[in-house]
Amino acid sequence: MKKYDWSESDINFLLVNIDKIPLKLISKELGKPYHCVLFKKKKLFSSTDNSDYTKKSWGVCKKYLDTLGWYDLNETKHILLKDNYYKNFYGKSGNRKLIKEDPKLYNSIIHHTKILEDIKDTNSKSFIARIVFILEYNSNLSDIKCECGDVISFKQKFSAHKKYEYKFQPFCVNCQPKYPSDRYFQFKYGDEWETHRDEHVTNMKNKKVLSKEWFIKKYGKEGELKYMDFYTKKINTLFNTNKNLNNKKYSKISQKLFNSIKEDLGENKKIYYAENGGEYFINLTNEEKLKINKFCIRPDFLVDDKIIEFNGDYWHRDTKNADDLRYGFLKNLGYKILVINECEYKKTPDKVLENCLKFIND
Numbered sequence: 001m002k003k004y005d006w007s008e009s010d011i012n013f014l015l016v017n018i019d020k021i022p023l024k025l026i027s028k029e030l031g032k033p034y035h036c037v038l039f040k041k042k043k044l045f046s047s048t049d050n051s052d053y054t055k056k057s058w059g060v061c062k063k064y065l066d067t068l069g070w071y072d073l074n075e076t077k078h079i080l081l082k083d084n085y086y087k088n089f090y091g092k093s094g095n096r097k098l099i100k101e102d103p104k105l106y107n108s109i110i111h112h113t114k115i116l117e118d119i120k121d122t123n124s125k126s127f128i129a130r131i132v133f134i135l136e137y138n139s140n141l142s143d144i145k146c147e148c149g150d151v152i153s154f155k156q157k158f159s160a161h162k163k164y165e166y167k168f169q170p171f172c173v174n175c176q177p178k179y180p181s182d183r184y185f186q187f188k189y190g191d192e193w194e195t196h197r198d199e200h201v202t203n204m205k206n207k208k209v210l211s212k213e214w215f216i217k218k219y220g221k222e223g224e225l226k227y228m229d230f231y232t233k234k235i236n237t238l239f240n241t242n243k244n245l246n247n248k249k250y251s252k253i254s255q256k257l258f259n260s261i262k263e264d265l266g267e268n269k270k271i272y273y274a275e276n277g278g279e280y281f282i283n284l285t286n287e288e289k290l291k292i293n294k295f296c297i298r299p300d301f302l303v304d305d306k307i308i309e310f311n312g313d314y315w316h317r318d319t320k321n322a323d324d325l326r327y328g329f330l331k332n333l334g335y336k337i338l339v340i341n342e343c344e345y346k347k348t349p350d351k352v353l354e355n356c357l358k359f360i361n362d
Contacts, residue, residue, distance in 0.1 A: 004036055012064045014040065019100050061099070070108035077134060079105055086131050090166065095127040112139045119151050128166050129154040137168075146172035181318040250274045250300075254310035257345060258301050260353050265303070265360065272302040282333070292329050299330070306360050307335045313342045 010030055017026055018041065027037040071079065079102075080086040089098045098106045113130040123129060124144075132154070137143040146152050150172035169176065170187075177183035180200065185193040202213070210230070216223035258273040265271065272280035279298040301308035307330060309323075316323065327337050338359045345352045 004032070006040060008063070011040075011044075012067075014044070015061055015064055016103070065099075065103055065107045068104045068107050070104065070111045073112050073134070073139060076105065076108040076112060077138075080131065080135060086135065089131065090128055109134065115139070115141050116151075124151055124154040124168070126154065129168070132166055132168065144168050146170075146175050148172060148175055150174065183318065251310065251312050251342070253342060253345065254300060254312070257310065257340065257349070257353065257356070258308075261301070261308075261356050261360070264353075264357055269303050273300060282330075288329070292325055294326075297326065297330065299335075303360055305335050307337045308356055308359070309337060309339045310345075311339060311341050316341075 010032075013030065014026060014037070023037050023041065024034055027034045030037065070076075088101075089095070095106065098109075109127075109130050113125075113133050116125040116130060116133060119125050133139060133144070141151070144152050152168050152170060152172050154166070154168050171177070177187050180197075182193070182197065185197040185200075189196040212224065212227045215227035215230070219226050255273070255275045258271075259275065262271055262273075262276060272278070279300065280302040282297040282299070284292075284294070284296055299307040300310045309327070311323070323339075327339070330337055336359075338356065340352055340356070
């Protein structure tokens with residue numbers, strides 16, 4: 001073999017020792033000129049835009065790793081836990097660092113966490129997540145399952161001690177409680193979640209100019225009435241200047257149901273909903289506004305004295321108390337109410353449509 005030809009064993013030797021010994025010693029050990037070794041290093045570890053070099057270097061590295069084999073699961077855990085060795089590889093480029101220090105251990109971590117590669121959540125198959133999966137869950141996928149069946153998500157959190165904490169969450173990405181829902185505060189604060197939620201809501205309202213709390217703080221006992229008068233005038237001004245309040249966001253799936261109802265009912269009845277001239281506007285007195293903490297009520301669908309409320313899965317997931325107060329108030333005004341849930345309509349649209357028509361025609 002010529003001095004300038006490179007065998008697979010020569011390349012493996014260069015990859016293993018590139019950061020351990022000087023290039024001059026490597027060239028002496030391989031019996032190749034220094035400039036030849038230097039050129040090969042640049043070719044394998046090039047940081048230029050030539051992707052061929054990058055792919056080639058990782059391809060060669062993978063071939064080398066495949067020749068090493070791996071430790072069994074218990075031995076892998078023992079090595080990682082000894083003197084908290086695993087902490088050396090938390091953070092940026094921890095996997096590259098481990099390949100240089102102990103390529104067989106790196107190979108072992110990848111081998112014992114192959115089951116994570118089919119997961120959609122990229123964070124849950126990161127190198128740090130793989131280490132945590134081995135150390136805390138013994139590479140058992142069933143231990144990191146959410147109630148819905150998906151794999152729970154992995155997150156890194158900056159703690160109060162200015163150190164990163166790495167752990168799997170008790171829920172998947174889809175089931176993760178959204179801020180500022182009740183589930184979010186329950187997960188974060190446990191048994192005292194209601195206290196923290198109320199404090200948070202109060203703090204946010206106090207910061208908001210022209211909120212009810214702002215008026216009370218400024219005007220004292222008269223603040224609540226001034227607050228109602230101010231927003232009543234504001235709403236009336238919007239209507240009088242034709243700034244349509246019906247431009248609020250509404251779900252397309254609800255309008256699909258309401259359009260189907262309208263087609264069956266025909267043009268004989270006056271029907272109110274977003275895509276049919278706008279939702280009906282129910283005015284409230286100041287006393288009623290204070291009672292339900294709203295300036296007006298706009299039913300999703302109204303025909304005669306019948307109201308159909310369409311509750312989306314996302315926006316109504318934590319609004320049961322407010323919804324019950326709203327429905328109770330509407331019933332006291334003489335309206336009859338039918339509540340449709342989004343999940344129910346998605347499963348059996350024909351049955352829901354039939355129930356709506358029966359409710360209206362009774």
